[in-house]
Amino acid sequence: MIDDGDKFQPTPMAKMPRFAGSSTFMRLPLIDEPGKVDIALIGVPFDGGTTNRAGARHGPRQIREMSTMIRRVHHVSKLAPFTLCRCADLGDVPINPLDLMQSLEKIEQFMSRVHGAGAAPLSVGGDHLVTLPILRAVARDQALGMVHFDAHSDTTDSYFGGSRYSHGTPFRRAIEEGLLDPTRVVQIGVRGSLHDVDDLDWPLAQGVRIITMEEAYDLGCDGVIAEARRVAGTGPVYVSFDVDGLDPVYAPGTGTPEVGGLSTHEAQRMIRGLQGLDIIGGDVVEVAPPYDPSGNTALVAATMLFEMLCVLADARAARAI
Numbered sequence: 001m002i003d004d005g006d007k008f009q010p011t012p013m014a015k016m017p018r019f020a021g022s023s024t025f026m027r028l029p030l031i032d033e034p035g036k037v038d039i040a041l042i043g044v045p046f047d048g049g050t051t052n053r054a055g056a057r058h059g060p061r062q063i064r065e066m067s068t069m070i071r072r073v074h075h076v077s078k079l080a081p082f083t084l085c086r087c088a089d090l091g092d093v094p095i096n097p098l099d100l101m102q103s104l105e106k107i108e109q110f111m112s113r114v115h116g117a118g119a120a121p122l123s124v125g126g127d128h129l130v131t132l133p134i135l136r137a138v139a140r141d142q143a144l145g146m147v148h149f150d151a152h153s154d155t156t157d158s159y160f161g162g163s164r165y166s167h168g169t170p171f172r173r174a175i176e177e178g179l180l181d182p183t184r185v186v187q188i189g190v191r192g193s194l195h196d197v198d199d200l201d202w203p204l205a206q207g208v209r210i211i212t213m214e215e216a217y218d219l220g221c222d223g224v225i226a227e228a229r230r231v232a233g234t235g236p237v238y239v240s241f242d243v244d245g246l247d248p249v250y251a252p253g254t255g256t257p258e259v260g261g262l263s264t265h266e267a268q269r270m271i272r273g274l275q276g277l278d279i280i281g282g283d284v285v286e287v288a289p290p291y292d293p294s295g296n297t298a299l300v301a302a303t304m305l306f307e308m309l310c311v312l313a314d315a316r317a318a319r320a321i
């Protein structure tokens, strides 16, 4: 049996069956004090950065619901994140759906409070723009590396004649602002038709390592993992998982699906393969429940969240030694 110690635990099934009670991330307690946790699970229900099909604002609620399927111990690594670290649901960032810039400030403020309390944020979007204010909060002290799963590079300069803040631009801004060290950024699963032939020139010129889906297929899971670990190196790393990195067969509930993507199993293995990196936080973004009436995309996202939680908790525990 697991020794719970004094850490928060998912509500035991003997106390309340998993289909009952209010939904929180992984059935953890809902608290508002980041100083009481090592890892803060946070919803960011903002999709005002979406350029095309909106709906990711509904992601956190449905992912909380489907995350009640998650148990306590990883079936392969045997990692038990709730025993390794103090984890809890810190609720949702109170964004303003009518004001993009104000919402970015609110997200940054919320994450700064979490970061300032010494907790690592593991967030659930929301569209991918939410990662920018998260990075502004957690990369204030030093530029981070990043392992980024996505069909898209998200390094476009602007959309619609000069709008610089959208879910297609967060990593352009993050590199410009010195939040990410581009030579320690690896993007996995990039594919899909481009706006222009030179779309990827800018990130490549900054030194970002782009593993296209074609290359990922040729390398295989172990090859992708080895390359991601080489690029991320030994410094602090953020992990960002856009659910559209997966093939829409597995994750149709997203605004910008691209066929020919990762399978759920491949993505699970790749996240798991990051164990041992100095992971300091992460997110799962772009789940848009309106496009998937089955709810499976949210289950997939909750499962990826657990994969990330396990390697994050392991890194966090290693830091404490």
Ligand code: MN
Pocket: 128, 150, 152, 154, 167, 242, 286
């Ligand atoms: Mn993205």
Ligand code: MN
Pocket: 150, 151, 152, 242, 244, 245, 256, 286
């Ligand atoms: Mn994407």
